[in-house]
Amino acid sequence: MATTRAETQFRIDYPNSRARASRIFALDAISADAMRKITEDPWVDAHFITVGTGTIDPNIPLEDALILTDANGKAVQLSAELEGADVVVLIGSTPDHIDAAEVIAKASYERKIMLAGLALASGSDASSSAAVVNAMRPFATVLVVSSDNDFIPAMLTALRA
Amino acid sequence: MLRKEINDLLTQTGGSTPMGSMFRQYWIPALLASELPKDDCPPVRVKLLSERLIAFRDSKGRYGLMDEFCAHRGVSLWFGRNEEGGLRCPYHGWKYDYTGQCIEVPSEPEESGFCEKIKLKGYPLIKIGDILWTHMGDQDARPPLPTWEFATVPAEQTYSSKRWQESNWLQAMEGGIDSSHVSFLHSGSLKTDPLFRGAKGNQYNQADKKPIFEVVESDGGLFIGARRNAEDGHFYWRVTPWVMPSFTMVPPRGDHPVHGHFWIPIDDENCWAWSFDFHPTRALSHEERQAMIDGYGVHNQYVPGTFRPLQNKDNDYLMDREAQKRGETYSGVWGIGMQDASLQESMGPIVDRSKENLVSTDNGIIMARHRLRKAVTAFRDKGQLPPGINPEDQQVRSAARVLAPDQPFAEAMKEDLRVRPGQKQTSV
Numbered sequence: 001m002a003t004t005r006a007e008t009q010f011r012i013d014y015p016n017s018r019a020r021a022s023r024i025f026a027l028d029a030i031s032a033d034a035m036r037k038i039t040e041d042p043w044v045d046a047h048f049i050t051v052g053t054g055t056i057d058p059n060i061p062l063e064d065a066l067i068l069t070d071a072n073g074k075a076v077q078l079s080a081e082l083e084g085a086d087v088v089v090l091i092g093s094t095p096d097h098i099d100a101a102e103v104i105a106k107a108s109y110e111r112k113i114m115l116a117g118l119a120l121a122s123g124s125d126a127s128s129s130a131a132v133v134n135a136m137r138p139f140a141t142v143l144v145v146s147s148d149n150d151f152i153p154a155m156l157t158a159l160r161a
Numbered sequence: 162m163l164r165k166e167i168n169d170l171l172t173q174t175g176g177s178t179p180m181g182s183m184f185r186q187y188w189i190p191a192l193l194a195s196e197l198p199k200d201d202c203p204p205v206r207v208k209l210l211s212e213r214l215i216a217f218r219d220s221k222g223r224y225g226l227m228d229e230f231c232a233h234r235g236v237s238l239w240f241g242r243n244e245e246g247g248l249r250c251p252y253h254g255w256k257y258d259y260t261g262q263c264i265e266v267p268s269e270p271e272e273s274g275f276c277e278k279i280k281l282k283g284y285p286l287i288k289i290g291d292i293l294w295t296h297m298g299d300q301d302a303r304p305p306l307p308t309w310e311f312a313t314v315p316a317e318q319t320y321s322s323k324r325w326q327e328s329n330w331l332q333a334m335e336g337g338i339d340s341s342h343v344s345f346l347h348s349g350s351l352k353t354d355p356l357f358r359g360a361k362g363n364q365y366n367q368a369d370k371k372p373i374f375e376v377v378e379s380d381g382g383l384f385i386g387a388r389r390n391a392e393d394g395h396f397y398w399r400v401t402p403w404v405m406p407s408f409t410m411v412p413p414r415g416d417h418p419v420h421g422h423f424w425i426p427i428d429d430e431n432c433w434a435w436s437f438d439f440h441p442t443r444a445l446s447h448e449e450r451q452a453m454i455d456g457y458g459v460h461n462q463y464v465p466g467t468f469r470p471l472q473n474k475d476n477d478y479l480m481d482r483e484a485q486k487r488g489e490t491y492s493g494v495w496g497i498g499m500q501d502a503s504l505q506e507s508m509g510p511i512v513d514r515s516k517e518n519l520v521s522t523d524n525g526i527i528m529a530r531h532r533l534r535k536a537v538t539a540f541r542d543k544g545q546l547p548p549g550i551n552p553e554d555q556q557v558r559s560a561a562r563v564l565a566p567d568q569p570f571a572e573a574m575k576e577d578l579r580v581r582p583g584q585k586q587t588s589v
Binding site for chain 2: 011160
């Protein structure tokens with residue numbers, strides 16, 4: 001059946017996918033600033049989480065020892081955030097929290113969660129972006145280096161976050 | 162997923178639409194030079210950016226591209242007589258030169274100067290390589306001539322073809338930067354196509370069907386790297402350059418010629434899929450050139466006398482389910498170019514991107530759309546020229562290489578991804 005404009009009217013109109021749970025982690029202050037600008041947008045099921053600094057309790061499993069806060073500033077745990085997640089996006093612009101990136105990436109990898117890394121090249125030098133990319137490389141299914149922070153909402157929209 | 166208004170912005174290229182206006186900032190391929198093979202040869206109809214045009218080569222070898230229809234009564238000048246320095250309408254003898262200027266109106270006294278008041282819309286048409294290029298924008302803002310490597314190497318090193326694709330330009334172009342489909346759709350052809358087979362890189366493609374992608378911006382567009390596992394923990398990288406708005410190159414395989422594409426809107430529901438093959442340092446062999454003419458690699462076979470593919474939507478692309486079962490083709494459609502075109506046309510003339518479900522590995526496509534949107538809105542709202550016009554942006558190559566795991570391709574392959582005259586492509 002040849003595909004024509006007229007024929008496309010007969011395509012079934014229905015939702016062909018269920019909502020995805022997306023977890024977006026900002027790894028440093030620059031990334032957190034960029035992320036904060038879009039948290040109020042109407043997302044489907046996206047949690048925006050910032051990696052913070054502080055003393056890590058050695059008695060807690062490493063992945064839950066990370067200091068994480070959600071968009072409202074409330075402390076959250078990585079394992080709880082990854083429960084039921086479909087996609088994880090790591091946003092980084094400096095190598096400040098590369099260790100945290102590795103923990104999040106490993107935890108996602110072990111749970112078979114698709115992981116995308118986004119290195120923001122704006123506001124950071126080339127060596128910083130390279131360090132971020134190198135840290136994410138072993139775990140991510142895709143890495144993007146972008147000089148444009150507007151790519152964050154563009155990517156999340158495209159992925160139905 | 163792309164919202165409807167952005168999909169419309171990127172896919173509508175007619176008239177004064179923003180994307181159509183942006184396309185008009187570039188030199189674009191208009192015709193194969195072989196379509197106008199000699200002075201005073203028959204004129205050729207061509208539709209570009211939703212405009213019906215006529216191309217001809219006058220008695221002095223000058224190429225003209227102008228409104229197809231005579232200014233007198235609207236007759237198609239395809240019926241015209243190409244003679245004595247112009248194209249003459251056969252209806253009442255009005256004659257036009259290669260710029261579209263009317264130079265003769267037989268019914269009016271020559272002294273009246275009437276013909277000077279008549280001019281068809283015309284565009285420049287220049288030959289670079291085996292292609293005739295045009296710039297359909299403001300002549301006061303004409304960019305430097307194109308410098309693409311495939312078009313500037315000696316004639317014996319390059320071959321170009323074009324085919325009519327019955328879909329919007331964007332979904333065709335997106336196929337060109339979507340490396341992940343190669344391990345599936347083209348898997349049969351990697352083993353059999355004379356312009357692909359035998360390269361060591363093919364083994365990596367076939368062994369690792371889950372490439373990891375890295376997308377890096379370039380001045381003119383993007384570099385999209387696809388990484389597959391190689392020996393000893395190393396990675397086999399295939400890097401595809403995309404230069405705005407619609408130029409892509411396929412990463413090379415072995416010493417085979419390097420191929421690539423332009424996708425140029427005919428109108429919003431059709432585009433010209435331009436395909437080229439070239440070798441940076443040697444002439445194409447007779448066998449290679451013949452394979453291209455016969456429709457192998459990224460080229461195709463034709464309905465005789467047309468640029469419509471022999472395999473087209475009216476004959477279900479000559480689907481061969483038995484060849485599919487035997488593993489000769491993955492989709493049942495023969496030929497790499499038509500494997501792509503058949504699926505892209507099946508989406509519909511303009512795919513509804515609000516229904517799609519992209520995944521992380523589609524980030525090359527997501528970034529390309531994003532950059533196009535930014536470029537077209539910056540051009541529309543601020544008059545900012547889009548990337549890809551600067552000749553320097555066009556000096557890119559595709560490349561394939563095995564790298565150590567800690568080497569980012571963007572750094573390690575920086576030189577490989579630039580044109581290096583007289584030096585071979587970087588390939589595996």
